[in-house]
Amino acid sequence: MRDFTFYNPTRVEFGKDKEKQIGAYIAEYGIKKVLLTYGSERIKKDGLFDKVVASLQAQNIEYVELGGIQSNPVLSKVQEGIELAKKEAVDGLLAVGGGSVLDSTKAIAAGALYDGDVWDFFTFKAPIEKALPVFDIMTLAATGSEMNSFAVVTNEETKQKYFIASPFVAPKVSVINPELQSSVSKDYLVYSAVDIIAHSIEGYFTATYHPDLTASYVEANINTVIKTTEKLLANPQDYDARGEFAWAATNALNGITYPGIEGAVSPNHLIEHAISALHNVPHGAGLSVVMPAWMKWFYKENEAQFERFAKNIFGLNSALEGIKALEDWFNKIGSPTRFSQFDIQESDLDAIAQNAYATSGFFGLSEKYTKEKVLEILKLAL
Amino acid sequence: MRDFTFYNPTRVEFGKDKEKQIGAYIAEYGIKKVLLTYGSERIKKDGLFDKVVASLQAQNIEYVELGGIQSNPVLSKVQEGIELAKKEAVDGLLAVGGGSVLDSTKAIAAGALYDGDVWDFFTFKAPIEKALPVFDIMTLAATGSEMNSFAVVTNEETKQKYFIASPFVAPKVSVINPELQSSVSKDYLVYSAVDIIAHSIEGYFTATYHPDLTASYVEANINTVIKTTEKLLANPQDYDARGEFAWAATNALNGITYPGIEGAVSPNHLIEHAISALHNVPHGAGLSVVMPAWMKWFYKENEAQFERFAKNIFGLNSALEGIKALEDWFNKIGSPTRFSQFDIQESDLDAIAQNAYATSGFFGLSEKYTKEKVLEILKLAL
Numbered sequence: 001m002r003d004f005t006f007y008n009p010t011r012v013e014f015g016k017d018k019e020k021q022i023g024a025y026i027a028e029y030g031i032k033k034v035l036l037t038y039g040s041e042r043i044k045k046d047g048l049f050d051k052v053v054a055s056l057q058a059q060n061i062e063y064v065e066l067g068g069i070q071s072n073p074v075l076s077k078v079q080e081g082i083e084l085a086k087k088e089a090v091d092g093l094l095a096v097g098g099g100s101v102l103d104s105t106k107a108i109a110a111g112a113l114y115d116g117d118v119w120d121f122f123t124f125k126a127p128i129e130k131a132l133p134v135f136d137i138m139t140l141a142a143t144g145s146e147m148n149s150f151a152v153v154t155n156e157e158t159k160q161k162y163f164i165a166s167p168f169v170a171p172k173v174s175v176i177n178p179e180l181q182s183s184v185s186k187d188y189l190v191y192s193a194v195d196i197i198a199h200s201i202e203g204y205f206t207a208t209y210h211p212d213l214t215a216s217y218v219e220a221n222i223n224t225v226i227k228t229t230e231k232l233l234a235n236p237q238d239y240d241a242r243g244e245f246a247w248a249a250t251n252a253l254n255g256i257t258y259p260g261i262e263g264a265v266s267p268n269h270l271i272e273h274a275i276s277a278l279h280n281v282p283h284g285a286g287l288s289v290v291m292p293a294w295m296k297w298f299y300k301e302n303e304a305q306f307e308r309f310a311k312n313i314f315g316l317n318s319a320l321e322g323i324k325a326l327e328d329w330f331n332k333i334g335s336p337t338r339f340s341q342f343d344i345q346e347s348d349l350d351a352i353a354q355n356a357y358a359t360s361g362f363f364g365l366s367e368k369y370t371k372e373k374v375l376e377i378l379k380l381a382l
Numbered sequence: 383m384r385d386f387t388f389y390n391p392t393r394v395e396f397g398k399d400k401e402k403q404i405g406a407y408i409a410e411y412g413i414k415k416v417l418l419t420y421g422s423e424r425i426k427k428d429g430l431f432d433k434v435v436a437s438l439q440a441q442n443i444e445y446v447e448l449g450g451i452q453s454n455p456v457l458s459k460v461q462e463g464i465e466l467a468k469k470e471a472v473d474g475l476l477a478v479g480g481g482s483v484l485d486s487t488k489a490i491a492a493g494a495l496y497d498g499d500v501w502d503f504f505t506f507k508a509p510i511e512k513a514l515p516v517f518d519i520m521t522l523a524a525t526g527s528e529m530n531s532f533a534v535v536t537n538e539e540t541k542q543k544y545f546i547a548s549p550f551v552a553p554k555v556s557v558i559n560p561e562l563q564s565s566v567s568k569d570y571l572v573y574s575a576v577d578i579i580a581h582s583i584e585g586y587f588t589a590t591y592h593p594d595l596t597a598s599y600v601e602a603n604i605n606t607v608i609k610t611t612e613k614l615l616a617n618p619q620d621y622d623a624r625g626e627f628a629w630a631a632t633n634a635l636n637g638i639t640y641p642g643i644e645g646a647v648s649p650n651h652l653i654e655h656a657i658s659a660l661h662n663v664p665h666g667a668g669l670s671v672v673m674p675a676w677m678k679w680f681y682k683e684n685e686a687q688f689e690r691f692a693k694n695i696f697g698l699n700s701a702l703e704g705i706k707a708l709e710d711w712f713n714k715i716g717s718p719t720r721f722s723q724f725d726i727q728e729s730d731l732d733a734i735a736q737n738a739y740a741t742s743g744f745f746g747l748s749e750k751y752t753k754e755k756v757l758e759i760l761k762l763a764l
Contacts, residue, residue, distance in 0.1 A: 001396070001397075001622050001624075001626060001629065002397070003397025003398060003400070004394075004396050004397065005393065005394065005395055005396070006393070006396065007391075007393035009390075009391035011387065011388070011389035012386075012387065012388040012389070013387055014383070014385060014387070014388065014641065014642070015383075015384070015385025016385060018385070211622070211625070211626050211629070212605075212626065213602060213603070213606040213626050213629060213630055213633075216598075216606070217602055219598075220595060220598035220599055220602060221595070223594075223598065224595040224598070239383070240383050240593070242383075243383025243593070244593050244594065244642070247383065247595060247641060247642060248595055251595075256638060259396065259629060260625060260626070260629060
């Protein structure tokens with residue numbers, strides 16, 4: 001066991017109708033006016049927006065709106081949010097949406113209390129020293145952002161998809177009502193499943209020391225995602241499956257799979273961020289292309305753990321069989337595993353590799369993941 | 383998935399030498415004077431006390447001492463601590479010891495800010511509305527008290543072993559350094575293993591609905607305890623095993639095994655508390671007598687889950703085989719499984735059953751666990 005600090009003070013309110021209590025949760029923090037962030041106008045059509053506003057009004061909490069946050073969220077929108085938050089002098093933020101909406105909101109929360117350019121936080125030019133309190137209602141389960149201190153945003157001018165990590169932006173209260181997630185499209189369900197598995201395997205495979213206990217939690221999360229994805233593809237209204245899927249997403253990146261491990265890094269995220277920074281590809285779809293390729297490239301460095309994965313996830317006996325089984329499963333559920341499925345050509349890979357290598361320092365990966373090595377991995381997914 | 387709230391803001395500082403930082407952790411909270419609680423004088427002989435005091439002094443934090451807290455901690459000692467805390471006007475508490483020291487300290491923390499009798503909290507006559515901040519350095523891994531809001535104390539006059547549950551008494555920062563736990567006696571290692579398994583199985587077997595994901599976490603904890611106990615019996619200095627054992631103890635009762643479950647209760651703890659309220663029996667030893675008996679009495683009510691336990695813990699195929707395997711394992715590691723091993727006679731069981739039934743309301747078990755039913759269970763352990 002390596003030394004660690006475990007600290008995750010986010011409160012999760014999970015269950016039916018919990019979104020109706022959001023005003024009360026926010027009022028506990030003495031907040032008077034929130035920036036209410038969301039993505040598409042869908043939440044206005046399906047009644048969620050009205051429920052949220054009613055809950056805020058019942059507590060005399062004012063709100064201003066910032067809609068239109070898209071997947072692979074962009075810096076310009078974050079900057080728009082910061083300007084609005086400052087102008088309207090909000091003292092809290094409420095994200096209603098998926099990981100992209102919440103990640104943008106976290107960045108706005110930090111930027112609203114900062115005089116410089118919020119991008120400074122993403123390039124580690126400035127540390128985040130404070131942030132407005134963040135709350136959320138999750139309409140998609142995937143990124144785990146609802147119970148961690150991370151956020152990813154793309155600078156669309158420089159084509160950099162970078163992250164921040166600060167306890168100040170971790171949500172105070174997150175609402176997870178599986179019913180609000182049941183209208184997610186089949187494609188996004190599948191991409192979400194892939195994203196959760198990606199969060200699970202990064203540390204699991206790359207750690208140079210991994211306690212059996214935390215590895216077992218990872219396997220529990222992956223097995224749950226596989227089982228519940230299949231149930232949800234068969235019946236999107238399966239509440240219990242939807243709930244377990246959502247809770248597995250949260251647990252895959254809330255810290256419980258990391259205590260005591262050493263040397264964990266995130267090469268799959270490094271590479272995928274380069275793909276979706278340059279091409280309009282959903283994050284999960286990019287990951288299902290990257291992961292099997294990376295696994296084939298990497299497995300000999302930690303073959304015992306890949307054998308454990310094969311056995312404990314798929315009941316198979318060798319590293320390569322396990323990798324193939326995961327790739328087959330991605331194909332079975334309909335998530336892409338080859339660049340050709342995005343119409344990304346071999347000639348595009350050089351730029352992706354270059355973009356990844358440019359970010360690799362932030363991931364602590366600049367020595368191992370040179371442009372040439374990333375290109376090697378990418379070519380395995382042609 | 384049933385509705386739940388997950389909120390656990392305790393910070394765990396895990397690893398070598400972390401106890402030397404305790405002064406700094408406490409200073410973060412602006413605390414000037416602590417009540418330093420502990421059990422035997424062992425910590426003065428082995429140097430831990432001096433390290434802790436040096437760390438406090440480096441931060442100009444004063445301290446007053448309350449030593450001599452025993453296993454199965456008693457109300458009179460808690461009252462002594464409350465008096466001392468009030469007289470010395472401490473603004474924080476630091477427990478150095480195992481679960482008994484920490485549980486007493488939690489009760490003192492609440493009692494120090496209360497004008498009435500602290501026992502009111504245990505009998506639910508008064509709610510805990512505030513408490514002084516609690517910190518701890520764990521020298522024994524077993525109860526999980528370092529990352530939860532529970533505490534158990536015995537009123538030695540009335541022979542009642544009761545509990546409190548309040549977020550106000552949850553530790554702010556808990557230090558777990560496995561090295562500090564390596565001198566634990568073989569007996570107490572074994573009783574601790576039993577206690578962790580007891581915390582794990584209560585919800586696992588009694589819940590009327592149990593998501594696969596949380597059940598898998600329980601199994602991961604139990605499997606870790608079994609493996610690491612055997613490693614530690616062979617080599618008490620195995621740091622990694624000691625660390626995983628400690629972290630499994632924390633995770634068995636920090637809330638991660640409870641989300642989404644319904645109807646979980648704690649009959650084994652109800653019954654064991656009655657045993658150790660009346661007889662001088664270590665809690666873990668009492669539990670290894672109670673559990674197999676209770677399992678034999680109960681398993682038909684949730685046979686599928688007992689079959690799952692048999693399979694996922696011991697690789698066996700039936701509920702009864704799983705129960706026998708657990709009982710055999712308790713025998714193998716040297717924890718008692720029969721009352722005769724304590725010199726408790728059949729004639730003593732009536733009083734135990736009566737004591738358990740008197741507390742059963744606090745456990746939400748008064749309908750199911752009548753005196754007669756508890757006696758039935760107890761007799762299975764003769």
